Amino acid sequence: MTASGAKDRFLPAALGIGSLFVFVALLELLIRGGIINRFIVPMPSDIIAAFPRVVIEEHVLQRFLLTAGEAFSASILVAIVGVAGGVVLHRYHLLRLATETWVAAIAAAPLVLMYPLYLVIFGRSALTIVMMGFTAGLAPVILKTLEGLLATRRVLINVGKSFNLTRSQQFWKILFPAALPTIFVGLRLGLIFALINIVGVEFLINFGGLGQLINELAERYDLAGTYAAICFVILVSIGVFLFTERLERWLRPVG
Amino acid sequence: MVETRGLSLPAARSWALPLRPVTALRAAIILGLGVIWQAISASGWLYRDVVPSLLTIGSALYAILSDPTFYFHLGTTAYEIAIAMVIGGLSGLAVGLLLGGSRLLSRAYEAYLYYLGPCPKIIFFPIMIMWFGVGPGSKVAMGAISCFFPVALNIAGGMREIDKVLIRVGRSFRANTWQMVTKIYLPAMRHPVINGVRLGLGVALIGTLLAETKLSNRGIGFLVIQAYSIFNMPQMYALLIILFVIAIGANALIGQLGGLDDIKAS
Numbered sequence: 360m361t362a363s364g365a366k367d368r369f370l371p372a373a374l375g376i377g378s379l380f381v382f383v384a385l386l387e388l389l390i391r392g393g394i395i396n397r398f399i400v401p402m403p404s405d406i407i408a409a410f411p412r413v414v415i416e417e418h419v420l421q422r423f424l425l426t427a428g429e430a431f432s433a434s435i436l437v438a439i440v441g442v443a444g445g446v447v448l449h450r451y452h453l454l455r456l457a458t459e460t461w462v463a464a465i466a467a468a469p470l471v472l473m474y475p476l477y478l479v480i481f482g483r484s485a486l487t488i489v490m491m492g493f494t495a496g497l498a499p500v501i502l503k504t505l506e507g508l509l510a511t512r513r514v515l516i517n518v519g520k521s522f523n524l525t526r527s528q529q530f531w532k533i534l535f536p537a538a539l540p541t542i543f544v545g546l547r548l549g550l551i552f553a554l555i556n557i558v559g560v561e562f563l564i565n566f567g568g569l570g571q572l573i574n575e576l577a578e579r580y581d582l583a584g585t586y587a588a589i590c591f592v593i594l595v596s597i598g599v600f601l602f603t604e605r606l607e608r609w610l611r612p613v614g
Numbered sequence: 615m616v617e618t619r620g621l622s623l624p625a626a627r628s629w630a631l632p633l634r635p636v637t638a639l640r641a642a643i644i645l646g647l648g649v650i651w652q653a654i655s656a657s658g659w660l661y662r663d664v665v666p667s668l669l670t671i672g673s674a675l676y677a678i679l680s681d682p683t684f685y686f687h688l689g690t691t692a693y694e695i696a697i698a699m700v701i702g703g704l705s706g707l708a709v710g711l712l713l714g715g716s717r718l719l720s721r722a723y724e725a726y727l728y729y730l731g732p733c734p735k736i737i738f739f740p741i742m743i744m745w746f747g748v749g750p751g752s753k754v755a756m757g758a759i760s761c762f763f764p765v766a767l768n769i770a771g772g773m774r775e776i777d778k779v780l781i782r783v784g785r786s787f788r789a790n791t792w793q794m795v796t797k798i799y800l801p802a803m804r805h806p807v808i809n810g811v812r813l814g815l816g817v818a819l820i821g822t823l824l825a826e827t828k829l830s831n832r833g834i835g836f837l838v839i840q841a842y843s844i845f846n847m848p849q850m851y852a853l854l855i856i857l858f859v860i861a862i863g864a865n866a867l868i869g870q871l872g873g874l875d876d877i878k879a880s
Binding site for chain 2: 370371372374375378379399400453454456457458464467468469471472473474475476478479480551554555556558559562563570573574576577582585586589592593596597600601
């Protein structure tokens with residue numbers, strides 16, 4: 360690697376991380392100097408110090424596993440129902456023409472606002488949270504599955520027909536593998552939507568895992584703990600996002 | 615030629631389908647869902663009032679729409695969302711222009727926005743309450759935070775897609791920064807801007823309304839959670855219908871404005 364190449368590669372990253380450190384240091388100084396009220400914004404050093412306390416005393420691992428379990432359940436439901444929905448819309452042309460715009464409209468609707476309704480139907484339980492995640496993640500999976508199946512190259516379908524494949528063989532050997540990368544884009548979107556809504560509803564109804572933790576700490580006015588828990592949720596979100604992004608790249612055909 | 619015809623056939627066939635079967639199927643689906651709903655409502659399988667009859671929901675809808683206090687709450691939410699859109703949209707625009715205009719800044723900071731974008735924004739609500747109080751300020755802040763990310767990312771991405779020739783033309787005319795932004799950048803990337811505003815409006819609406827359901831004494835979100843707390847299910851359904859119609863309508867309207875722009879340009 361040449362010197363200019365290394366500089367070109369590491370300078371932006373150094374600038375980004377350096378700016379973050381400068382911002383944190385400045386915040387610490389402003390709070391210590393009394394310019395920013397420490398009862399509104401805790402010192403970054405206090406937030407860092409609160410991390411081990413929050414992790415141990417607030418049982419973050421168990422809460423994380425609970426949220427992950429809810430997200431996993433919602434994702435399984437989203438994957439099964441969403442992919443099946445996309446396949447059905449692809450199979451029945453008239454049904455697609457009649458309902459595709461409805462599914463797109465549902466994808467744009469603020470579905471998370473239905474959480475009080477779900478509270479009434481499913482009670483204040485994990486089922487409400489899972490169903491909310493499922494509802495939020497469903498439409499993108501249906502739309503992306505349909506998009507992937509519709510985008511299958513005509514030549515591949517004709518190859519299948521020339522081999523006299525049955526409808527089922529045509530689907531499993533040609534259509535589904537060809538649509539898989541796009542279906543995975545939908546699944547990734549569905550998972551992210553589900554996770555956002557699950558943590559959000561946990562926070563709103565004060566029940567469950569990581570979302571509830573933030574709410575509880577805020578209600579106790581544990582400022583440093585609240586900020587630390589928020590940082591933890593952000594890190595988890597980023598981790599999930601990075602993981603699904605890598606998985607999607609791995610599934611996507613080269614070139 | 616035959617190949618081309620063969621390829622275009624499915625699309626041509628889909629457009630050539632008469633409107634009536636599609637409309638008839640839509641009507642049948644709506645009717646079927648209505649019948650199922652009424653049957654569940656009358657069956658008593660679920661707790662009483664969890665699935666009210668369509669007539670009861672219709673009456674609640676009428677009652678809400680003819681109640682002047684509803685418009686006060688609607689106005690409050692609309693005001694909060696509008697302010698949130700202005701703050702979040704303008705800051706997103708400024709950050710997007712900065713990131714899109716500089717490769718160094720983009721590579722240094724855009725990843726942070728990209729990864730923070732999909733985080734559940736409602737978790738920032740306790741912080742917003744501490745910073746801006748329990749009044750409309752914290753709801754506006756929630757909407758602004760939600761709106762900021764899609765606008766900034768769309769504009770940064772859109773700016774990189776601008777035809778370099780247009781930028782060179784602007785520079786050759788010695789346009790200053792303001793002129794470059796208003797005469798070259800923004801007109802050339804109207805699609806990402808419209809798309810960003812569309813996405814931003816959707817998430818600002820969610821952010822503001824969720825904040826209202828959590829802690830507020832006014833706004834549509836407050837009405838929804840109030841209907842839940844007094845178990846007024848017809849009112850809750852009616853409010854959700856109104857909200858969905860407003861959200862989907864606003865989304866479609868902004869999208870259509872973008873489409874109309876296209877038609878005018880061509």
